[in-house]
Amino acid sequence: MSQPDDSAYHNPRRVHVAGFLIFLGAAVVVLAGLAAAFSGLGSRWDWWRFQAGFTILQWSVVACAGGTVASLIGLLSAALQREGRLALRAVPAILVGLAILAYPLSLLEQASSVPAIHDITTDTQTPPQFQAVVPQRAAAMNEVAYPGGDTAARQQQAYPWITPLLVDRTPHSVFEAARRQVEAEGWALHTADRAAGRIEATATSFWFGFKDDIVVRITETDDGRTRVDVRSASRVGISDLGVNADRVHAFLTALEERLRG
Incomplete structure (x- = not known):
């Protein structure tokens, strides 16, 4: 019985694209996480008003979601090319991205569960x-x-x-x-x-x-x-x-x- 030909799955161009998406996704998630952190700290340190901090936070969340999706696509693409080690490189960015996204989502859920009073x-x-x-x-x-x-x-x-x-x-x-x-x-x-x-x-x-x-x-x-x-x-x-x-x-x-x- 003949063995499956890995060359049928391996495409250097697709591997390159997968690696680029994984790198890009990780970079965006890291930068978005830093921006999200400093959105509040900058307000606390009087670098900008809290309204500006909220705007930075909103765009950070959008960027983080994009970076997480890019990392996920890169992981799937690498997996399809039988590039297991490359696929594993996307996992940290995906986990960090999901963790960053979980916090604002929890705030939205909390806001919807309590009255708008202060x-x-x-x-x-x-x-x-x-x-x-x-x-x-x-x-x-x-x-x-x-x-x-x-x-x-x-x-x-x-x-x-x-x-x-x-x-x-x-x-x-x-x-x-x-x-x-x-x-x-x-x-x-x-x-x-x-x-x-x-x-x-x-x-x-x-x-x-x-x-x-x-x-x-x-x-x-x-x-x-x-x-x-x-x-x-x-x-x-x-x-x-x-x-x-x-x-x-x-x-x-x-x-x-x-x-x-």
Whole structure:
């Protein structure tokens, strides 16, 4: 029985094209990944406004998708030419490209699953008020005043678990625990007014450097317990992707554990 003739599959020109596509795809994926990373870091470092960063990110995603497709075509072409080693060279670029594409896709899915609001509070009727951070928010896109109305209704529908924390501890001990928890979160502390029972701080995101302001209000209830209210509001953006709600919930959970400890 005659052996199959590899020359029937091997075409030097096609092998060359496959190698070029694999190289091109890898180069585009790497450059797109770097552009995507610096789209946010450039905004954080004040190289450009965050809107420009979003534009860079969008084009980076498009380029990354193109580079991944080119690498995949190169892999298939190399495989058809029985060039196994050449085909394997495309695998890293494809995996990296898919990983890069997965993140913005997850953000889109997250954005579609939460309401387009950016101000979250445990008390939608009389929310804690910002004071110390007001000057820093003077040029912010979002107003310092709590919007109420539709924002409150959408929060209560989407995040019914965002409620005040009530504990059988003195306001003084709760205040100290809250201040230590703010420090543990790594937020920039603006004020910790024990007499007023108010703590204000700012959380900064790593990638784009978005700033969300937090105010913690500690009061004594009529039945002798201590109530902790928290408000977290983004300075820019229509939707916070659920970040503020997660922050408020995580802070109160951690504070309650700290008080129990």
